[in-house]
Amino acid sequence: MLPVVQASVPAQGSSIFDVAREAGVSRATAARALGGYGSVSEEARRRVEAAAAKLGYSVNSVARSMVTGQTMTLGALIADVSNPFFARVIRGFTDGARSAGYDVVLVNTDETVDSEIHGLKVLTEKRVDGILVAPASEEASEHLASAVDHGQALVQVDRFVPGLDTDVVVVNNYESGYQAVKRVIAIGHTRIAAPLQRTRGHDGHANLISSMLERHQGYRDAMAEAGLTVPSAYTPPAHGRSEVRTAVAGMLNSADRPTAVFGLDDSFTLGIIDAVYGCDLVVPDQVSIFGFDDTEWTTVVRPPLSVIAQPAYDLGTCAAQALLHRIHAPDAPRQTHVLPTTWIERGSIRDLTRTG
Amino acid sequence: MLPVVQASVPAQGSSIFDVAREAGVSRATAARALGGYGSVSEEARRRVEAAAAKLGYSVNSVARSMVTGQTMTLGALIADVSNPFFARVIRGFTDGARSAGYDVVLVNTDETVDSEIHGLKVLTEKRVDGILVAPASEEASEHLASAVDHGQALVQVDRFVPGLDTDVVVVNNYESGYQAVKRVIAIGHTRIAAPLQRTRGHDGHANLISSMLERHQGYRDAMAEAGLTVPSAYTPPAHGRSEVRTAVAGMLNSADRPTAVFGLDDSFTLGIIDAVYGCDLVVPDQVSIFGFDDTEWTTVVRPPLSVIAQPAYDLGTCAAQALLHRIHAPDAPRQTHVLPTTWIERGSIRDLTRTG
DNA sequence: TTGAAAGCGCTAACAA
DNA sequence: TTGTTAGCGCTTTCAA
Numbered sequence: 001m002l003p004v005v006q007a008s009v010p011a012q013g014s015s016i017f018d019v020a021r022e023a024g025v026s027r028a029t030a031a032r033a034l035g036g037y038g039s040v041s042e043e044a045r046r047r048v049e050a051a052a053a054k055l056g057y058s059v060n061s062v063a064r065s066m067v068t069g070q071t072m073t074l075g076a077l078i079a080d081v082s083n084p085f086f087a088r089v090i091r092g093f094t095d096g097a098r099s100a101g102y103d104v105v106l107v108n109t110d111e112t113v114d115s116e117i118h119g120l121k122v123l124t125e126k127r128v129d130g131i132l133v134a135p136a137s138e139e140a141s142e143h144l145a146s147a148v149d150h151g152q153a154l155v156q157v158d159r160f161v162p163g164l165d166t167d168v169v170v171v172n173n174y175e176s177g178y179q180a181v182k183r184v185i186a187i188g189h190t191r192i193a194a195p196l197q198r199t200r201g202h203d204g205h206a207n208l209i210s211s212m213l214e215r216h217q218g219y220r221d222a223m224a225e226a227g228l229t230v231p232s233a234y235t236p237p238a239h240g241r242s243e244v245r246t247a248v249a250g251m252l253n254s255a256d257r258p259t260a261v262f263g264l265d266d267s268f269t270l271g272i273i274d275a276v277y278g279c280d281l282v283v284p285d286q287v288s289i290f291g292f293d294d295t296e297w298t299t300v301v302r303p304p305l306s307v308i309a310q311p312a313y314d315l316g317t318c319a320a321q322a323l324l325h326r327i328h329a330p331d332a333p334r335q336t337h338v339l340p341t342t343w344i345e346r347g348s349i350r351d352l353t354r355t356g
Numbered sequence: 357m358l359p360v361v362q363a364s365v366p367a368q369g370s371s372i373f374d375v376a377r378e379a380g381v382s383r384a385t386a387a388r389a390l391g392g393y394g395s396v397s398e399e400a401r402r403r404v405e406a407a408a409a410k411l412g413y414s415v416n417s418v419a420r421s422m423v424t425g426q427t428m429t430l431g432a433l434i435a436d437v438s439n440p441f442f443a444r445v446i447r448g449f450t451d452g453a454r455s456a457g458y459d460v461v462l463v464n465t466d467e468t469v470d471s472e473i474h475g476l477k478v479l480t481e482k483r484v485d486g487i488l489v490a491p492a493s494e495e496a497s498e499h500l501a502s503a504v505d506h507g508q509a510l511v512q513v514d515r516f517v518p519g520l521d522t523d524v525v526v527v528n529n530y531e532s533g534y535q536a537v538k539r540v541i542a543i544g545h546t547r548i549a550a551p552l553q554r555t556r557g558h559d560g561h562a563n564l565i566s567s568m569l570e571r572h573q574g575y576r577d578a579m580a581e582a583g584l585t586v587p588s589a590y591t592p593p594a595h596g597r598s599e600v601r602t603a604v605a606g607m608l609n610s611a612d613r614p615t616a617v618f619g620l621d622d623s624f625t626l627g628i629i630d631a632v633y634g635c636d637l638v639v640p641d642q643v644s645i646f647g648f649d650d651t652e653w654t655t656v657v658r659p660p661l662s663v664i665a666q667p668a669y670d671l672g673t674c675a676a677q678a679l680l681h682r683i684h685a686p687d688a689p690r691q692t693h694v695l696p697t698t699w700i701e702r703g704s705i706r707d708l709t710r711t712g
Numbered sequence: 713t714t715g716a717a718a719g720c721g722c723t724a725a726c727a728a
Numbered sequence: 729t730t731g732t733t734a735g736c737g738c739t740t741t742c743a744a
Contacts, residue, residue, distance in 0.1 A: 013506060015721055026731045031723065038724085041729060056506065061481040062421045063721035066736050071418060073461065073482070081437060082447040082669070084652075091438040094464055103478060105429065105461045108450055122459060125417045126429070150369060150412065241652075273656050296597075297653030300629050313438070371737055382715045387739065394740085397713060419737035422720050 014055040022051035034059060065127065074104045074323060075123035077133040078157075079111045084295045085266055085312050086134070089157060092316020093132055100324050102129070111199040111207055113140040120147060130323040132316075134158045136199075137207040153326040157319045159211040160336075167322040168336040171310045173211045176341040177218025177262075180290060180308050183343070184260050185226045188352025189288065191234075193251055193258035194219045195244050195268060198237035215264050215292060234258060244271025245278070252279045252287065260349065263291035273301065284350035294344060303347030310341045370411040378407035390415060421483065430460045430679060431479035433489040434513075435467045440651045441622055441668050442490070445513060448672020449488055456680050458485065467555040467563055469496040476503060486679040488672075490514045492555075493563040509682040513675045515566040516692075523678040524692040527666045529567045532697040533574025533618075536646060536664050539699070540616050541582045544708025545644065547590070549607055549614035550575045551600050551624060554593035571620050571648060590614055600627025601634070608635045608643065616705065619647035629657065640706035650700060659703030666697045 020030035025044055032038035033048035034057070040048075051057075065071045074097050078086045094104050105128065107119035116136045120143055123131055130153035135141055141161040148154055154166040184192060197212035216235070223230050233254065236247035244267070251258060252275055261276075263269030269291030273283075281287045283303060291298070294309035318337050325332065376386035381400055388394035389404035390413070396404075407413075421427045430453050434442045450460050461484065463475035472492045476499055479487055486509035491497060497517040504510055510522040540548060553568035572591070579586050589610065592603035600623070607614060608631055617632075619625030625647030629639075637643045639659060647654070650665035674693050681688065 017721080027721090028723085028732075029730060031721095032730090035723080039729060044729080056502075058477070058480050060483060060721055062418050062427060062483050063736090064723075065418045066422055066721075066738090067723045069736080080447065081450070082440070082443045084438070084440060084443070087438045087440070087443040090462070091436065091464065094437070094462060098463075103461045103463065103482065105459045106446070106450060107454075107459065108447065121414070124414050126459065127416060127418050146412075270652060270656060277656075277658075295653075296626060297651075297656060300626060300633075300653060301656050302658055373737080383738085384716080384740085385714060387737095388714090391739075395713060400713080416737055419720090420739075422722090422737075423739045425720080 013060075014057050015060070016057070018055055019048060019051045019057050022055060023047040035064075069127075070129055071127050072102050073126070073128045074102050074320070075107065075119075075126070075128040075131040076104050077107050077109055077116055077119050077123070077131060079134060079136070080108050081106060083267070085158075085293055085310075088312035089134075089316040089319075092313035092318075093157075093320050094316075095313075096317040096320025096324075100320070102320075102324070104132075109136050111136045111209070113137050113207065117143045120144070124150075124152065129153065130155070130327050132157055132319050132323060135161050135164075136209075138162065138210055138213075139208060151330065153323055153330065155319045155323045155326065157315055159209050162210070165334055167319075167326055167334050169315055169319045169322060169339070170211065170336070171315070171339050171341045173214035174218045176292070176308045176310075176343075177215035177264075178222045179218070180343060181219045181222035181262065182226075184262075184288070184290065184349060185222060185228070187349070189260045189349075190226075190228050191256070191258040192219070192223065192228075192230075192260045192262060193234035193248070194262040194264060195238045195247050195272075196235045197264055197268070198239050212264055219262055231256065238268075238271070241267045241271040241274065244268050245274040248272050248275035249278055252276065252281060258287070259352065260288035260290070263289065266291070266293045266295050269293075269305070269307075284348050288349040290349055294342075298346070301348075305348045306346045307344050308341050309344050311339050314339055369416075370413050371416070372413070374411055375404060375407045375413050378411060379403040425483075426485055427483050428458050429482070429484045430458050430676070431463065431475075431482070431484040431487040432460050433463050433465055433472055433475050433479070433487060435490060435492070436464050437462060439623070441514075441649055441666075444668035445490075445672040445675075448669035448674075449676050450672075451669075452673040452676025452680075456676070458676075458680070460488075465492050467492045467565070469493050469563065473499045476500070480506075480508065485509065486511070486683050488513055488675050488679060491517050491520075492565075494518065494566055494569075495564060507686065509679055509686065511675045511679045511682065513671055515568075518566070521690055523675075523682055523690050525671055525675045525678060525695070526567065526692070527671070527695050527697045529570035530574045532648070532664045532666075532699075533571035533620075534578045535574075536699060537575045537578035537618065538582075540618075540644070540646065540705060541578060541584065543705070545616045545705075546582075546584050547612070547614040548575070548579065548584075548586075548616045548618060549590035549604070550618040550620060551594045551603050551628075552591045553620055553624070554595050568620055575618055587612065594624075594627070597623045597627040597630065600624050601630040604628050604631035605634055608632065608637060614643070615708065616644035616646070619645065622647070622649045622651050625649075625661070625663075640704050644705040646705055654702070657704075661704045662702045663700050664697050665700050667695050670695055 020027045030048050033040045033045045097104050109115040113136050156168045160168045199207045238244045238247045261272045263272050290306045292308045294307045298305040376383045386404050389396045389401045453460050465471040469492050512524045516524045555563045594600045594603045617628045619628045646662045648664045650663045654661040
């Protein structure tokens with residue numbers, strides 16, 4: 001009789017082979033019992049389960065992925081999780097993925113094409129079953145096109161690269177911007193500013209992000225339609241809260257001060273508020289503010305902020321669904337999902353048609 | 357001569373075998389050239405690289421993981437990415453991981469033990485090399501202990517389970533709460549309230565979260581030390597912004613209204629502000645507010661909020677470092693890293709020692 | 713420097 | 729219902 005080495009806790013987690021031996025069945029039977037496929041007798045199942053429990057067996061899903069060709073993992077290529085908008089998108093995405101048995105690996109790109117390229121490469125090598133991407137640039141996107149050509153399931157969210165043949169989940173940025181500005185014009189504003197997103201580009205030229213561009217185009221069209229001209233000082237390019245603050249402070253101190261400022265996203269709106277406070281201006285009496293995206297703090301500033309709210313969480317769940325659908329039906333026609341935004345009137349815009 | 361089928365884009369991504377054949381070398385040589393290990397002649401390397409480029413080869417890292425036993429992936433088990441605090445922790449964590457070549461898969465638990473158990477199981481099955489966890493409960497934690505016993509590299513962040521033998525990365529919650537409250541007492545406040553975190557538990561009893569408990573204990577000790585009693589109405593249990601709002605509104609409308617309210621985290625502070633506005637009270641004249649964690653909006657409320665700032669991003673990078681260190685030295689002594697908080701005085705606390 | 717071959721842990725096709 | 733066997737694509741001995 002050979003000496004038996006006892007270890008209550010296996011040093012190197014046990015494999016299905018150990019479980020099979022412990023249960024006195026073949027590897028295949030053990031695998032069937034554990035994996036819940038094929039047919040297994042009650043007796044065998046009990047024995048296998050007992051053995052698995054005893055050994056603390058945990059299925060090795062990398063081995064499983066190896067043979068099934070599926071990792072049950074999705075990737076997410078976004079600018080920055082610590083941006084509240086993306087955080088909510090990711091939450092929706094992971095929830096949608098999880099409810100179908102998928103997990104998600106997260107990659108931040110900081111709106112940088114190089115990071116996006118690298119992240120895409122890593123996710124591809126990890127053989128994720130699908131990828132959510134908020135493209136860093138409308139222009140530098142060959143890597144994305146190449147992934148699609150290779151059959152990678154991809155869904156673009158928040159923004160999209162024109163001509164890239166993937167599913168897309170966005171809100172109606174153009175229309176939302178247009179309607180909001182139209183509303184503000186309708187209550188008497190003629191001098192409306194809207195700093196423009198400008199992120200550092202790949203080779204020095206700016207990254208164009210469709211969602212931002214569309215919001216801004218909506219703004220410009222609403223202005224033009226009302227016969228209002230937009231001085232270039234009203235649309236300074238900026239990147240991030242502090243640059244916006246500086247840019248807006250400049251225009252608020254100028255002779256041609258705007259009566260309203262439109263924040264194209266959460267960080268822009270924060271920068272605008274910073275500038276307004278810095279100039280000791282009263283909202284909405286001296287200057288009106290409205291923004292895109294309804295984050296938690298919008299009800300806690302005084303006056304509470306009027307915004308175009310977008311369903312960030314739903315963007316994420318919808319993207320997960322689209323991706324899962326694409327994975328299961330690679331050749332189904334591509335779809336673009338446009339989710340509705342909601343105009344939330346609070347108190348940060350002055351009605352100039354009323355005197356007093 | 358056999359007919360040659362040309363495909364500019366391989367349908368099923370090519371394997372190292374295809375690359376080897378294309379380059380006219382063995383699989384091993386191709387693998388060495390591509391993987392950058394072993395020794396390969398210049399000639400062979402060039403041919404392999406050319407072949408790989410031509411075929412659009414992408415290494416299959418699940419196969420690689422299969423043999424190396426490493427997935428180069430970390431897991432993160434946190435309450436909720438859309439909570440700004442965790443979003444920043446995760447950003448730090450992914451940055452730290454990424455700089456060492458690791459990616460991270462994200463699992464939200466909503467402070468729920470069941471989700472945590474399930475998430476841990478999935479991450480284990482995926483064979484992640486290490487796991488960051490913000491434990492949902494101080495009590496129900498056998499699953500974590502079991503993972504540690506099985507040799508899983510684990511780091512606890514923000515809070516920890518007493519007695520669980522892992523690395524820990526936290527801020528000094530007790531001291532931070534204690535000092536802040538002491539400061540507020542020093543400027544004349546005697547009636548200070550602090551709603552207490554209470555999350556739905558596993559079997560109905562509350563989940564205790566060490567970070568929250570410690571902050572609260574710091575508060576109570578500071579009060580006791582000053583000889584101040586804390587009526588139980590000042591520490592209502594609540595969960596999330598709206599419950600806090602309700603609870604605080606109740607005490608603000610009572611005869612024994614507190615002169616200051618301490619928000620134990622971001623969502624609590626928001627709930628407190630909601631309540632204060634709802635009761636039409638002026639900050640800090642009628643009621644003072646201070647909170648834990650310095651999120652973006654704290655400078656945009658009026659008056660700007662005095663807070664205990666914690667280095668959420670650094671918590672994440674530190675956790676990544678600790679985890680990577682643990683992975684490479686499984687038997688090194690466990691460490692607890694206590695990161696410093698910063699008291700940021702802004703304007704939301706009234707000095708009651710000054711009249712006027 | 714290179715190649716042949718074994719094997720990581722699992723699933724799946726096929727036989728029994 | 730069960731067992732046998734052949735891989736999945738890679739890394740890694742071990743020889744040559």
